[in-house]
Amino acid sequence: MTKTTQLARRQQELRRFGIFAAFPLFIFVLVLVVPFFRGVYYTFTNWDGFDATEFVGFDNYISSFQDEKFWSSLFVTFAYVLACLVLVNLVGFGLALLVTMPLRGVNVLRTMFFVPNLIGGVILGMIWQFLFGAAFPTISENLDLPIFRDNWLLSTETSFWALVIVTVWQMSGYMMIIYVTGLMSIEKEVLEAAMVDGATGLRTLVSIKLPLMAQAFTISMFLTIRNAFMAYDVNVSLNGGGPYRSTELVSLHVFQEAFNYGNFATGQSQAVIMFLIITAAALTQVVITKRFEVQR
Amino acid sequence: MKSRKFLLRFWFAIGSVFAVMYAFPFLLVLLNSLKARREVRAEPLKWPDAFLWENFTEAADRMEYWQALGNSIIVTTSSLAALIVTSSMLAYYLARSKTRTASGIFLILVTSMIVPFQALMVPFVGFFGNLNMLNSRFWLMFFYVGFGVAMSTFLYHGFIKNIPVELDEAASIDGANSWMTFWRVIFPMLGPVTATVAIINGLWIWNDFLLPNLVLREESRTLPLRTYVFYGQYTSDYGLAMAALVMSMIPIVLFYFVLQRQIIQGVSAGAVK
Numbered sequence: 001m002t003k004t005t006q007l008a009r010r011q012q013e014l015r016r017f018g019i020f021a022a023f024p025l026f027i028f029v030l031v032l033v034v035p036f037f038r039g040v041y042y043t044f045t046n047w048d049g050f051d052a053t054e055f056v057g058f059d060n061y062i063s064s065f066q067d068e069k070f071w072s073s074l075f076v077t078f079a080y081v082l083a084c085l086v087l088v089n090l091v092g093f094g095l096a097l098l099v100t101m102p103l104r105g106v107n108v109l110r111t112m113f114f115v116p117n118l119i120g121g122v123i124l125g126m127i128w129q130f131l132f133g134a135a136f137p138t139i140s141e142n143l144d145l146p147i148f149r150d151n152w153l154l155s156t157e158t159s160f161w162a163l164v165i166v167t168v169w170q171m172s173g174y175m176m177i178i179y180v181t182g183l184m185s186i187e188k189e190v191l192e193a194a195m196v197d198g199a200t201g202l203r204t205l206v207s208i209k210l211p212l213m214a215q216a217f218t219i220s221m222f223l224t225i226r227n228a229f230m231a232y233d234v235n236v237s238l239n240g241g242g243p244y245r246s247t248e249l250v251s252l253h254v255f256q257e258a259f260n261y262g263n264f265a266t267g268q269s270q271a272v273i274m275f276l277i278i279t280a281a282a283l284t285q286v287v288i289t290k291r292f293e294v295q296r
Numbered sequence: 297m298k299s300r301k302f303l304l305r306f307w308f309a310i311g312s313v314f315a316v317m318y319a320f321p322f323l324l325v326l327l328n329s330l331k332a333r334r335e336v337r338a339e340p341l342k343w344p345d346a347f348l349w350e351n352f353t354e355a356a357d358r359m360e361y362w363q364a365l366g367n368s369i370i371v372t373t374s375s376l377a378a379l380i381v382t383s384s385m386l387a388y389y390l391a392r393s394k395t396r397t398a399s400g401i402f403l404i405l406v407t408s409m410i411v412p413f414q415a416l417m418v419p420f421v422g423f424f425g426n427l428n429m430l431n432s433r434f435w436l437m438f439f440y441v442g443f444g445v446a447m448s449t450f451l452y453h454g455f456i457k458n459i460p461v462e463l464d465e466a467a468s469i470d471g472a473n474s475w476m477t478f479w480r481v482i483f484p485m486l487g488p489v490t491a492t493v494a495i496i497n498g499l500w501i502w503n504d505f506l507l508p509n510l511v512l513r514e515e516s517r518t519l520p521l522r523t524y525v526f527y528g529q530y531t532s533d534y535g536l537a538m539a540a541l542v543m544s545m546i547p548i549v550l551f552y553f554v555l556q557r558q559i560i561q562g563v564s565a566g567a568v569k
Contacts, residue, residue, distance in 0.1 A: 032446075109314075123503075139340055268419060275415040
């Protein structure tokens with residue numbers, strides 16, 4: 001190849017880059033990349049939201065970890081992620097098994113289970129704020145049921161479980177869709193062969209369906225972990241992290257720290273810590289569940 | 297066979313119970329949106345004595361529902377259009393270019409998908425607030441492109457990769473430049489991914505709370521924001537608050553019933569990739 005054609009090629013490549021890629025990448029860099037690196041940089045300074053005048057080393061990280069509320073918020077977040085991981089996937093998979101049976105009105109069921117997912121978390125939180133805070137106590141009173149008589153949002157433990165219940169209600173329909181896709185991808189012949197061999201329903205489920213759709217588990221567990229770590233909307237509108245900031249998940253904590261208390265640098269350090277935790281947790285989970293996947 | 301039939305009936309019953317449980321919160325909100333405040337307080341389960349349609353008109357008035365709905369529609373559609381144009385172009389470049397730079401860019405885009413918005417929001421507000429770019433629907437659209445372009449480009453990339461390059465070459469022999477080739481030949485073939493991209497991002501942008509909450513003020517607020525503020529002010533007047541919730545859900549539920557199949561397909565395609 002001669003030098004001139006090489007040069008011409010280069011020029012053409014550059015022109016194509018200019019036409020198709022430059023503008024989208026410019027926006028991407030300005031909106032996402034720049035704030036990300038500036039954010040990391042700020043955590044090592046005394047940033048107050050406007051100026052950063054001085055390097056402070058790891059001071060912001062140290063004060064993050066000295067913040068008791070941050071620890072309790074991390075702890076609640078871990079408990080919440082774990083509870084959601086188990087319950088959302090259990091319920092989602094159960095619903096998927098249910099709606100892949102030859103039942104009457106199965107499409108209606110699918111729709112019902114999926115609808116909460118369409119609606120924003122803030123609205124869902126407000127709905128349940130009404131249920132737990134006003135409707136359930138009155139209904140329990142009227143029907144003389146003990147379980148919901150007290151407002152669940154006013155005590156730490158029940159407020160936490162209220163948050164989990166709303167999340168399961170919100171996310172399980174979405175995971176159901178992923179599990180249905182997984183179940184549908186199993187070849188009919190394999191299932192028929194199992195039936196001919198006399199495998200029971202449970203046996204087919206454990207020995208054939210589960211291994212063959214392990215990928216669906218990888219995906220939906222990844223999504224559950226990610227979404228639960230990042231949960232903000234339901235938290236803010238259901239109980240606002242209450243009572244007394246005891247159910248404040250890490251997202252809301254970062255928000256409060258930075259925007260309500262004005263500790264921008266500390267808040268940002270906590271956000272960076274949160275990012276590292278999410279990345280680590282998501283990668284660990286993917287590595288573990290990938291092992292269970294079967295090559296077809 | 298008889299036991300099988302019985303079993304299916306059993307599972308049908310279980311399914312129905314679950315469906316009622318899932319729908320119950322919505323039904324309760326709907327029921328109480330038509331009641332007077334005193335009735336909601338006393339007996340949330342009871343059928344309304346009289347349908348109070350005024351709850352809806354009054355709530356719509358006080359939260360300026362139509363303005364909020366208009367804001368949501370403008371923000372969502374303009375952001376979607378910008379996102380589709382930018383990410384399909386970027387994906388086309390990345391899928392066709394064989395250079396190392398292109399694969400590097402692609403890798404960065406994919407990696408960036410794991411960064412949560414929360415890790416960016418504080419410096420984001422600092423940076424764009426100082427530039428006076430907050431509180432504008434135009435810049436909000438710009439921000440949505442920035443945050444959504446990685447995922448959308450990824451989806452488009454997977455599809456464009458499988459379109460034979462011979463098509464581009466044929467178009468170029470016919471005298472089309474690369475711009476025309478893309479918009480006349482390639483883009484029209486991207487229909488299915490465009491639908492997926494539109495649905496996933498549309499649901500996200502429509503329901504988003506955190507970003508518009510940081511960016512938009514008063515009259516430019518979107519529907520979820522306006523509903524949230526209204527609900528906070530009227531928690532004691534439950535009839536009105538419930539009517540506001542119902543109205544904030546109607547658009548998306550209608551949309552779902554019209555495009556049900558595409559939404560389910562789009563959501564699962566987006567998740568699995």
